[in-house]
Amino acid sequence: MSYARTLLGDVAPDTLGVVNAHDHLIRTGAGEVYIEADHLLDSVDKAVEEAGYFVSASRNWSPDGGTVVDMCPANCGRDVDKLAAVNAQVPGLQIIIATGFHREHVYLETRSHWVSRYTVDQIADLLIADITEGIDRHDYSGPIVDRTPYKAGVIKVATAYGKITAFERKCMEASAKAAIETGAPINTHTTYGTCGLEQAQMLIGLGVPADQIAIGHIQRNADLYYLRQILDTGVYLEIDGTYRIKYQPEANRMMELCELGKRGYGKRILLGTDSGKRSYQKAYGAVTGVDFNPAVDGPRMIAEGFDPAYVDDLLMNNGQTFFTMRKDS
Ligand SMILES: [Zn+2]
Numbered sequence: 039m040s041y042a043r044t045l046l047g048d049v050a051p052d053t054l055g056v057v058n059a060h061d062h063l064i065r066t067g068a069g070e071v072y073i074e075a076d077h078l079l080d081s082v083d084k085a086v087e088e089a090g091y092f093v094s095a096s097r098n099w100s101p102d103g104g105t106v107v108d109m110c111p112a113n114c115g116r117d118v119d120k121l122a123a124v125n126a127q128v129p130g131l132q133i134i135i136a137t138g139f140h141r142e143h144v145y146l147e148t149r150s151h152w153v154s155r156y157t158v159d160q161i162a163d164l165l166i167a168d169i170t171e172g173i174d175r176h177d178y179s180g181p182i183v184d185r186t187p188y189k190a191g192v193i194k195v196a197t198a199y200g201k202i203t204a205f206e207r208k209c210m211e212a213s214a215k216a217a218i219e220t221g222a223p224i225n226t227h228t229t230y231g232t233c234g235l236e237q238a239q240m241l242i243g244l245g246v247p248a249d250q251i252a253i254g255h256i257q258r259n260a261d262l263y264y265l266r267q268i269l270d271t272g273v274y275l276e277i278d279g280t281y282r283i284k285y286q287p288e289a290n291r292m293m294e295l296c297e298l299g300k301r302g303y304g305k306r307i308l309l310g311t312d313s314g315k316r317s318y319q320k321a322y323g324a325v326t327g328v329d330f331n332p333a334v335d336g337p338r339m340i341a342e343g344f345d346p347a348y349v350d351d352l353l354m355n356n357g358q359t360f361f362t363m364r365k366d367s
Contacts, residue, residue: 042361043169043191043222044105045118045125045133054132055102056095056332057357060109060225060254060278060310063089063124063133063328068115068179069144076315080117085124087321088313088328093130095333099353103130106328107310107361109225109254111138111194112168113145116177118188134361137168137216138194139209141227148205152178158211165193165216192361193217196227197237210237214244221365223250225276231259238271248272252308252360255279260290262297269303274360278310280330281318291335292342299348308360309335309352 041048063085070077079085089106096104110116118135125133145151153161164178172185195213197206217224224246228234234253241251252274256265269275275298277291298307311330313319320327326334331353339349 040362042134042358043189043363045122045135045188049132051358051362053102054105054354054358054361055100055130056104056353057308057361058092058104058106058310058328058331059252059276059308059357059360060312061106061328062110062312062314063106063108064117064120065110065115065314066117066120068113069146070140071115072146073144074315076317079314079316079319080120082120082123084319084321085120086127088319089124089128089131091320091327091329092332093128095329097130099332099336099350103132104332105132105134105357107134107136107192107225109136109194111136111140112164112178114140114177116173118173118186119175122188134191135173135188136192136194136225137165137173137190138213138224139196140194141196141198141229142203142205143198151205153205153208158208158215161208161212162215162219165212166219169216169220169222191222191363193222193224194227195224195237195241197229197233199229200232202233202236202240210240211244214241214246217246217250221363223252223360225252226254228253228255231256234259234268235264235271238268238273242271242273247364249274249306250364252276254310255312257291257294258285260286260294262294265294265298266301266303269298269306274306274308274356276308276310278312280311280313280335281326292338295339295352296342296344299344304348304351305356307352308357
């Protein structure tokens with residue numbers, strides 16, 4: 039039986055409802071918060087409120103509500119006990135938790151980081167254990183590992199602006215091994231939409247099935263020729279970064295979604311919001327948040343004349359297919 043691996047267990051993928059393929063409900067510390075305090079998302083109550091908006095907008099599209107893929111990876115302020123507390127208070131919410139890695143920059147100084155000290159196989163084993171046994175309560179941030187019942191259902195990899203560092207290559211090699219071993223999908227972070235093609239080529243070269251790779255934050259590089267080059271490797275693209283007007287107008291994301299759909303790529307596009315800062319969430323006072331795809335994008339696409347079946351694919355069906363695990367593990 040095919041399944042998606044959520045915080046509460048394995049479920050039939052078609053029960054995920056609206057799928058927000060990249061977002062953040064909880065982040066309790068670590069490098070990104072040190073770099074910019076706006077990244078601190080440590081309040082269960084605020085996350086419950088934010089997730090509540092998402093579920094209520096999702097119910098306009100699916101009676102199942104919705105799924106947030108919380109893309110905080112290992113040693114980045116991931117707190118699965120808090121995520122579980124959120125999940126328990128929001129009916130109609132499912133959460134898929136990530137393991138894997140962010141870009142090197144986020145780990146600050148990395149000469150002594152365990153990624154630098156361990157072998158690729160040792161790192162892969164830690165990721166595999168997150169997926170098959172349960173995520174470490176301490177987020178792999180110290181020597182004591184205490185596994186929770188909450189398993190990861192997706193692996194994150196990430197690269198720098200316009201380059202892939204040696205640290206990031208090692209993380210990608212370990213992640214590819216873990217993906218092949220467990221059948222989990224890989225969802226990536228690109229910085230400003232750079233290195234998307236190189237990520238796809240490298241992960242495919244390492245043996246990960248192309249249709250289990252999604253290249254994320256790629257909307258920032260609003261270049262249709264480039265986006266099609268990546269899609270032609272067989273991977274998914276994730277269009278997220280909603281309402282980031284300081285970088286580009288919403289019309290760019292709409293144009294990408296419209297044109298890629300017309301050119302036959304519509305089954306391999308995921309939506310997310312990546313509202314990973316306080317200033318990007320309604321619960322902390324922003325005008326938009328984690329509910330943006332079902333609350334704003336969906337109605338806008340319909341108003342702009344998109345085929346309703348394509349809108350359903352973008353909001354629900356593509357994510358349900360992508361986050362399906364490929365192995366019984
Ligand atoms: Zn993110």
